[in-house]
Amino acid sequence: MxxxxxxxxxxxxxxxxxxxxxxxxxxxxxxxxxxxxxxxDLLLYTNGFYRMFPSTSxxxxxxxxxxxxxxxxxxxxxxxxxxxxxxxxxxWEYLRDINYFLENYxxxxxxxxxxxxxGVAYFFRAYFYxxxxxxxxxxxxxxxxxxxxxxxxxxxxxxSRQFIANKILEDLxxxxxxxxxxxxxxRITKYSALALKSRVGLYEGTYExxxxxxxxxxxxxxxxxxxxxxxxxxxxxxxxxxxxxxxYMNLFNSHDAQIxxxxxxxxxxxxxxxxxxxxxxxxxxxxxxxxxxxxLVNSYLMDDGSRFTDNAGYDELFFTEEVQGRDPRLAQTxxxxxxxxxxxxxxxxxxxxxxxxxxxxxxYVTEPVYDTYDESIGDLPLLRFGEVLLNYAEAxxxxxxxxxxxxDASIQLLRERVGxxxxxxxxxxxxxxxxxxxxxxxxxxxxxxxILEIRRERRIELYMENHRWNDIVxxxxxxxxxxxxxxxxxxxxxxxxxxxxxxxxxxxxxxxEPSGQMxxxxxxxxxxxxYFDEKNLINPQPDFNVRSFNEExxxxxxxxxxxxxxxxxxxxxxxxx
Numbered sequence: 257m258x259x260x261x262x263x264x265x266x267x268x269x270x271x272x273x274x275x276x277x278x279x280x281x282x283x284x285x286x287x288x289x290x291x292x293x294x295x296x297d298l299l300l301y302t303n304g305f306y307r308m309f310p311s312t313s314x315x316x317x318x319x320x321x322x323x324x325x326x327x328x329x330x331x332x333x334x335x336x337x338x339x340x341x342x343x344x345x346x347x348w349e350y351l352r353d354i355n356y357f358l359e360n361y362x363x364x365x366x367x368x369x370x371x372x373x374x375g376v377a378y379f380f381r382a383y384f385y386x387x388x389x390x391x392x393x394x395x396x397x398x399x400x401x402x403x404x405x406x407x408x409x410x411x412x413x414x415x416s417r418q419f420i421a422n423k424i425l426e427d428l429x430x431x432x433x434x435x436x437x438x439x440x441x442x443r444i445t446k447y448s449a450l451a452l453k454s455r456v457g458l459y460e461g462t463y464e465x466x467x468x469x470x471x472x473x474x475x476x477x478x479x480x481x482x483x484x485x486x487x488x489x490x491x492x493x494x495x496x497x498x499x500x501x502x503x504y505m506n507l508f509n510s511h512d513a514q515i516x517x518x519x520x521x522x523x524x525x526x527x528x529x530x531x532x533x534x535x536x537x538x539x540x541x542x543x544x545x546x547x548x549x550x551x552l553v554n555s556y557l558m559d560d561g562s563r564f565t566d567n568a569g570y571d572e573l574f575f576t577e578e579v580q581g582r583d584p585r586l587a588q589t590x591x592x593x594x595x596x597x598x599x600x601x602x603x604x605x606x607x608x609x610x611x612x613x614x615x616x617x618x619x620y621v622t623e624p625v626y627d628t629y630d631e632s633i634g635d636l637p638l639l640r641f642g643e644v645l646l647n648y649a650e651a652x653x654x655x656x657x658x659x660x661x662x663x664d665a666s667i668q669l670l671r672e673r674v675g676x677x678x679x680x681x682x683x684x685x686x687x688x689x690x691x692x693x694x695x696x697x698x699x700x701x702x703x704x705x706x707i708l709e710i711r712r713e714r715r716i717e718l719y720m721e722n723h724r725w726n727d728i729v730x731x732x733x734x735x736x737x738x739x740x741x742x743x744x745x746x747x748x749x750x751x752x753x754x755x756x757x758x759x760x761x762x763x764x765x766x767x768x769e770p771s772g773q774m775x776x777x778x779x780x781x782x783x784x785x786x787y788f789d790e791k792n793l794i795n796p797q798p799d800f801n802v803r804s805f806n807e808e809x810x811x812x813x814x815x816x817x818x819x820x821x822x823x824x825x826x827x828x829x830x831x832x833x
Contacts, residue, residue, distance in 0.1 A: 613743030
């Protein structure tokens with residue numbers, strides 16, 4: 257089934273006529289009179305919408321923000337964005353394709369097909385506008401195709417963000433009503449629409465709440481109700497075989513989406529040369545060198561549920577000590593002592609040449625045979641039940657209606673997968689974590705402690721799933737991105753055993769390279785290959801120790817200059833004038 261669906265999509269994408277058919281102007285011989293008549297026509301046309309989904313860039317939201325530190329910091333992290341002349345995400349081709357379909361699909365004689373594929377189109381129109389809402393805030397809204405001489409429509413003003421959000425939710429309601437109910441990780445279903453509705457409601461509700469906009473509760477209730485629908489009346493659950501040391505890792509390093517939990521996934525296979533580069537990205541020293549930052553490593557709890565950062569001297573523990581006895585998700589996300597590649601038995605220590613922070617990423621990493629550039633084939637999740645559980649808990653916490661039973665029905669299911677103790681509402685609120693308070697100083701109120709804990713859980717559970725930037729934006733927590741980026745602690749020069757097996761794995765030196773080097777040992781030159789701060793923590797980006805985030809500007813992106821010239825009714829986003 258996986259091959260058949262992907263092959264159909266790839267034929268559409270790779271054929272010579274696909275661009276003409278799906279871009280601005282449909283083929284001259286594809287008209288409402290000779291197309292949109294059969295269910296296969298509707299399937300073929302809507303397959304083009306799937307190109308909207310991210311592929312290799314699924315983890316961009318983590319590298320854009322502070323979850324992944326690579327050789328180059330994003331413009332967002334550096335506070336260095338500029339107004340583009342054109343482009344910049346201000347594109348509308350897909351919207352025309354969708355609206356053209358919605359204007360013509362009813363010519364099909366297959367009632368069941370009309371119902372389902374109209375739901376697919378409504379889903380993608382909602383998805384399209386949600387991407388625009390997150391990036392630009394207020395945008396023009398179009399429900400139909402526009403002719404080249406329709407100047408009034410082409411110069412439409414921006415609608416309010418509440419108007420856009422409500423239209424998104426209207427389309428998702430139509431999608432939920434029309435779409436088929438089925439477990440299908442690679443196609444849009446009713447469950448996909450409910451999961452996206454949960455995400456949209458939480459995003460808009462928290463975005464408005466943390467900016468003091470009245471009426472935000474409506475959206476949080478939408479998130480809560482959509483999440484609850486999936487929790488109570490769907491076939492999805494938290495993927496688990498009972499292996500607390502492997503299930504979280506195996507959810508992501510599987511070649512095929514784990515359909516017990518994954519509601520919607522981007523599909524990859526070498527059969528038709530549709531691949532991505534996660535293995536190459538995380539294992540090579542010549543491409544990005546991504547690493548987890550130390551503040552996130554510090555966020556992982558101890559395996560008994562206590563806070564790692566409550567321990568004296570936690571920032572001066574050597575690697576083998578700091579990763580011992582932690583939330584098992586840490587060892588299933590980065591290389592820790594005992595790590596082996598999928599399908600291999602050799603234990604591997606972190607390759608300091610392949611990670612800027614020393615914490616080498618393993619999430620999504622599969623067998624070494626897929627390590628070549630653009631050869632990875634593991635499916636990448638777009639919507640999964642784990643996120644829905646987190647959305648539910650956060651929406652209820654922000655509404656002030658969360659109780660312990662809600663946590664037990666949501667967060668606890670994720671913790672049980674890895675054998676972690678339950679999150680206690682009373683304990684969290686009576687003793688908020690000072691470490692998290694420093695990261696998110698705008699959180700206030702009686703639910704402050706549990707909201708901070710839910711944010712901890714979200715950052716850990718959804719790591720590398722393209723959420724972090726959007727979370728920072730909706731929480732109005734841009735200053736979090738200006739906090740120090742650091743990596744592993746080393747006392748200084750010398751020989752280091754990174755897995756406590758009695759053998760030297762790393763040698764740090766200054767000056768001339770040591771002679772008589774040992775085979776299989778990493779030799780790292782301080783001040784050249786690696787840099788340290790005054791506390792002997794790896795400083796992965798010494799050129800950007802001082803960064804900025806403009807609270808009045810940087811939560812939205814600028815509208816390109818040419819678009820403002822073409823449409824005099826557009827206004828620039830605040831701070832970008």
